[in-house]
Amino acid sequence: MYDHRYKQPRDTLPRGPSYLHHVLTALKAGRADHFRQSLRVSPLTFDKLVSALEDDPIFFNNSNSPQLPVDEQVAVALYRFGHDGNAASMQAVANWAGLGKGTVHLITRRVMTAVLRPGFMQEAVRMPTATEKEAAKRWVQQHSCKAWRNRWCFVDGTLVPLEQCPTWYGESYFDRKCNYSLNLQVCAPRCR
Structure with a gap:
């Protein structure tokens, strides 16, 4: 009993197809209204946000190769921020993106780290005159x-x-x- 961590075999949660890829390909190109409904921004705003964040070092590991594509990470974070209640739970976002709950948490932290960097804030946030x-x-x-x-x-x-x-x-x-x-x-x- 002490040789194994679990007495019974663990069940794995089978993942369905990711809706994330459909949003980033089909909806972004052909249905901007549905894209906006999922991510709460227009495709143009999304592209500008991704281009402003894509070179941030938080999105690269030690060998300078990217983790998940930056546009997917930004999309996951925007989907999570744009929903509340049960729709914003880690499991619901993970199901939508076809990822694990831990990955959703890491992506959210990465995107927020990039957004809160002083360089991005100075460029993106402007106080009124x-x-x-x-x-x-x-x-x-x-x-x-x-x-x-x-x-x-x-x-x-x-x-x-x-x-x-x-x-x-x-x-x-x-x-x-x-x-x-x-x-x-x-x-x-x-x-x-």
Whole structure:
């Protein structure tokens, strides 16, 4: 009994065909709307992201040969980020990509490491100019509460339950927790 780690033979999980390759070939070339539904970005944005990340050393092993192709790794990470609940579980993403759960975890770490590098962040993330900030403030003042014009902090996500379903557009208030609620948004520098 102590010679073997398991008493019974282990079952292996048979993998089905990968939908990842279908997304990266057929949908990317012919059905951009379905591609966007899977990865939450357009094919053009996807290609630009891959080209910006493909030379990052995180995607190469010690012998300078790539692991999985970078476009596949980016696609797996985007699929995972674009889904929530059970659809974002390691097993669901692994089934979609035809990979193991551990590989999905490693791919996600690699992509995030590449995205969070200062060089990529400086190139990809741009803070608004003073003119753009002023235009946004004018828009808020004209289209919502005038007192919010100079506010800068938006924190959302708190659900406030309602006693009953609202009469007008009641189904719009049905939340992910199967209650009728409003989403609270804090939008003041002092979090009021």
